[in-house]
Amino acid sequence: MALRLYNTLTRTTEEVVPLEGRDLRLYACGPTVYDFVHIGNFRTFTFQDLLRRYLLYKGFGLTHVMNITDVDDKIINGAGARGEPIQEYTSRYTQAFLEDMEALRLQRPEIMPRATRHITQMVDLILRLRRKGLTYEQDGSTYYRIDRLPGYGELSRLDLHEAERGDATDADEYSKDNPRDFVLWKARKPGEAYWDTALGPGRPGWHIECSAMSMEYLGESFDLHAGGVDLVFPHHENEIAQSEGATGRPFVRHWVHSAHLVVEGEKMSKSRGNFYTLRDLLDQGWDPLAVRYLLLSVHYRKQLNFSFQGMTQAQSALQRVNDFIQRLREVPDAAEENRELTEAALQAERNFESSLDDDLNTSAALAAIFELVRKGNLLLEEKRVGGPDRDAVLGFFSKANEIFETFQLESLELEDDEIARLIQERTQARQTRDYARADQIRSLLSEKGIVLEDTREGTRWKRA
């Protein structure tokens, strides 16, 4: 089965076919490191991780580039306000971002280039555009003259001849010939960071870094470009203009955009007080894997409504799967094979994969997992699971985790002798019907975050 993905450029779902061989090249718009990254950003980055993992799952070779924007207005203002050098300011938030990625189990892209280390490539690209007569200068800044590029506006399908701009008037501080023209190189302003270049002293405009760095690492034409929907216009539109204007070749074949996250039905914003970073959630005690589960449980092109009730639900759903896996692991090797569960695992895998093939339908993929959990629990109840059946299911979860990486596959180890001893003592107390002592031990362990479950096979425990 082939992977099909929605392409913003054509507004249709298309099969992903590499431009060359079996290798795909993916560019994903990364963070601007001016603050801790919020969960809305992480909705997008988690989607990019899902895409990355599934491409690898499907056996494609992959070069995945994610940029780090470490120079822009917010950074300059933020660093200025603290009286801190830009580099120091951005490296702190870059480091925090990498830590957050790890907490959310986002795989590292092959290449994570920083804008400030690619000024030369950006300047070269702008000079290339200038030689083609696509730019003009004003007050030391360089602009892109968009009416020189025939296809401009194709991605976002904006009607550029629309005379009325309504109440959204352009309040740009730079003067431009056409309001839609955008800045490639911003003239130096007093007190701001700048680079001395052939374009004069100044700093890059926002869009140019992605054109320069994607072409640097992935070539003039590549397969996939991902980002949040808000980037469709103007960012990605302008990237296309910059790249295709310079090369005369198609820039990207397949554009994929993820929808935004809102909080309790409202746009997340600091003024509304519904603004959360990943760190906020972890400080509140939420499991990062439950956050990951929640972010992955809604189809990426549908707006995700984040809520704390949703977090609780995600945590419960995840726990159900993990409880099942733990229970399944207890099936002894010697238990006689009964193909029924093995067949269910194979069916789950087929459903799982065909769901993801269909534009990364994670909700349907999770349904396949839960159907298997239900079936498996029932067969466990009836003692109709053999060693080989157990391994077939664990094998499936291992594959599913290549994508979701949110399920607990390893067995939990009791590293603390004291705890093991208490569980042992409680078992004896129960045998002698000393339930007062038994309950006392349970509540003791409960305080340490350990939950006990008594089963026919003995006492099972897990972390709360």
Place this chain on the structure above:
RNA sequence: GGCGGCGUACCCAAGUGGCUAAGGGAGAGGUCUGCAAAACCUCCAUUCACCGGUUCGAAUCCGGUCGCCGCCUCCA
């Protein structure tokens, strides 16, 4: 003002022309159990915002109404 998306049970959420409308959470009853938890069984949308139309047949297509959200300006 222009453009686009969405509205499926108490909550989250698949499904986009045709078997009984996935799955999860919460809830109710039952089994099991010293208790608890987990698990299992049963129940929980004659109906998919509303109205009208197309069709043998629509949650799915068309038109209208209402509501919510996003983009058009920095933004994942």
